[in-house]
Amino acid sequence: xxxxxxxxxxxxxxxxxxxxxxxxxxxxxxxxxxxxxxxxxxxxxxxxxxxxxxxxxxxxxxxxxxxxxxxxxxxxxxxxxxxxxxxxxxxxxxxxxxxxxxxxxxxxxxxxxxxxxxxxxxxxxxxxxxxxxxxxxxxxxxxxxxxxxxxxxxxxxxxxxxxxxxxxxxxxxxxxxxxxxxxxxxxxxxxxxxxxxxxxxxxxxxxxxxxxxxxxxxxxxxxxx
Amino acid sequence: xxxxxxxxxxxxxxxxxxxxxxxxxxxxxxxxxxxxxxxxxxxxxxxxxxxxxxxxxxxxxxxxxxxxxxxxxxxxxxxxxxxxxxxxxxxxxxxxxxxxxxxxxxxxxxxxxxxxxxxxxxxxxxxxxxxxxxxxxxxxxxxxxxxxxxxxxxxxxxxxxxxxxxxxxxxxxxxxxxxxxxxxxxxxxxxxxxxxxxxxxxxxxxxxxxxxxxxxxxxxxxxxx
DNA sequence: CAAATAGTGTCTTTGAGACACTATCGT
DNA sequence: ACGATAGTGTCTCAAAGACACTATTTG
Numbered sequence: 001x002x003x004x005x006x007x008x009x010x011x012x013x014x015x016x017x018x019x020x021x022x023x024x025x026x027x028x029x030x031x032x033x034x035x036x037x038x039x040x041x042x043x044x045x046x047x048x049x050x051x052x053x054x055x056x057x058x059x060x061x062x063x064x065x066x067x068x069x070x071x072x073x074x075x076x077x078x079x080x081x082x083x084x085x086x087x088x089x090x091x092x093x094x095x096x097x098x099x100x101x102x103x104x105x106x107x108x109x110x111x112x113x114x115x116x117x118x119x120x121x122x123x124x125x126x127x128x129x130x131x132x133x134x135x136x137x138x139x140x141x142x143x144x145x146x147x148x149x150x151x152x153x154x155x156x157x158x159x160x161x162x163x164x165x166x167x168x169x170x171x172x173x174x175x176x177x178x179x180x181x182x183x184x185x186x187x188x189x190x191x192x193x194x195x196x197x198x199x200x201x202x203x204x205x206x207x208x209x210x211x212x213x214x215x216x217x218x219x220x221x222x223x224x225x
Numbered sequence: 226x227x228x229x230x231x232x233x234x235x236x237x238x239x240x241x242x243x244x245x246x247x248x249x250x251x252x253x254x255x256x257x258x259x260x261x262x263x264x265x266x267x268x269x270x271x272x273x274x275x276x277x278x279x280x281x282x283x284x285x286x287x288x289x290x291x292x293x294x295x296x297x298x299x300x301x302x303x304x305x306x307x308x309x310x311x312x313x314x315x316x317x318x319x320x321x322x323x324x325x326x327x328x329x330x331x332x333x334x335x336x337x338x339x340x341x342x343x344x345x346x347x348x349x350x351x352x353x354x355x356x357x358x359x360x361x362x363x364x365x366x367x368x369x370x371x372x373x374x375x376x377x378x379x380x381x382x383x384x385x386x387x388x389x390x391x392x393x394x395x396x397x398x399x400x401x402x403x404x405x406x407x408x409x410x411x412x413x414x415x416x417x418x419x420x421x422x423x424x425x426x427x428x429x430x431x432x433x434x435x436x437x438x439x440x441x442x443x444x445x446x447x448x449x450x
Numbered sequence: 451c452a453a454a455t456a457g458t459g460t461c462t463t464t465g466a467g468a469c470a471c472t473a474t475c476g477t
Numbered sequence: 478a479c480g481a482t483a484g485t486g487t488c489t490c491a492a493a494g495a496c497a498c499t500a501t502t503t504g
Contacts, residue, residue, distance in 0.1 A: 017242035063314030087312040087327045089288030102312045216475040440455045441502040
């Protein structure tokens with residue numbers, strides 16, 4: 001076949017090549033605040049500044065595989081929600097050389113997060129997203145623009161579907177907890193009764209309740225299939 | 226400064242490099258059908274098959290610039306709507322070598338399209354999207370997957386906003402025409418009265434009407450600011 | 451004036467929003 | 478019993494859906 005002949009004589013070096021990275025924006029909610037995982041850069045460029053954890057894509061791995069590798073290496077996670085955000089390709093976005101980056105959003109429940117904290121992972125730390133996005137806060141590269149874009153996407157996504165909100169909570173969760181997640185991501189408070197009517201079709205009541213906490217216990221739900 | 230010293234000694238070759246392409250999915254509506262612009266591949270791989278027009282990203286251009294370059298070179302267009310779709314990064318998606326592709330959606334009105342047709346551009350041709358997505362139709366690389374993804378995004382976008390529908394029509398348009406665009410993208414028919422109520426806030430009536438056509442003329446509108 | 455398309459009025463249904471109410475737990 | 482949070486009932490209002498009607502042009 002002609003295609004095969006061609007491939008033998010093909011010279012891959014005749015086209016420009018560049019470096020490709022993936023960045024993983026790991027969000028979670030701690031103490032009722034949206035947080036993002038950032039790493040402290042140990043070497044130039046932007047030494048000493050905070051950045052979104054990322055890595056170069058290897059020749060034999062897909063973008064998703066590369067992203068999951070970062071999440072595991074820098075934060076210690078496996079099996080977490082990951083969704084492509086955007087490809088960033090400004091020519092001068094990295095002072096070293098031409099680097100295009102594909103960013104991914106991933107979300108952790110506090111439950112999963114705490115499991116990992118026990119492993120003494122201190123490469124990365126979680127920061128308050130509102131603080132990170134405030135004027136006085138700086139991030140390496142174009143990472144502040146990326147976080148801004150991601151923050152808006154989270155709000156947009158929740159506006160039209162409650163899908164991602166389940167990623168922020170444990171497998172079993174209470175409706176007040178889930179409502180809080182919606183409120184944090186949307187940036188406004190919601191009416192309890194209305195919220196419950198809306199998500200009723202996506203959740204299933206279990207016969208368990210919270211216990212040990214003050215005041216009236218709350219029924220535990222699981223996500224509907 | 227330390228960062229600057231570092232950059233002088235930095236060796237960009239120590240990381241894997243790969244080729245990056247952009248693909249431009251150009252949609253339009255002709256004769257009441259959604260069409261996509263495809264090129265006939267003149268050389269291997271996938272010689273003789275249809276593909277989404279694309280190009281390698283050069284070292285000194287952004288992804289958007291590269292995409293606009295393809296649109297101009299292969300279809301003859303400038304100043305058209307362009308929106309990033311997705312980054313495709315499967316390891317074996319190109320038989321020659323590792324190539325990651327960032328795809329963009331662009332939309333043309335038939336009016337703009339006809340202007341270009343007069344330039345005798347025959348490198349690319351428009352194909353019926355329903356036909357392209359039917360089981361018997363094949364495209365080069367993973368391009369059928371990309372078209373499928375784009376087709377769904379168009380429907381999703383129209384569902385929540387009428388923004389992109391204006392890209393399909395001329396600057397001045399009638400409401401029956403705009404409604405048809407919505408119907409084609411959504412894949413279902415809409416009630417005239419309801420449609421008009423919904424888009425009323427996004428359009429402004431002009432004092433012009435269509436003429437020369439059979440039956441009652443239609444009022445021309447422009448997009449509201 | 452008939453045929454065909456353009457454009458409107460209005461009833462129904464659905465769901466979001468607002469708010470007041472009841473229920474159940476720990477102390 | 479009380480304080481505090483969990484959970485429910487229901488009115489209002491705005492928008493989507495369905496459908497029937499009127500209006501304006503060409504031939």
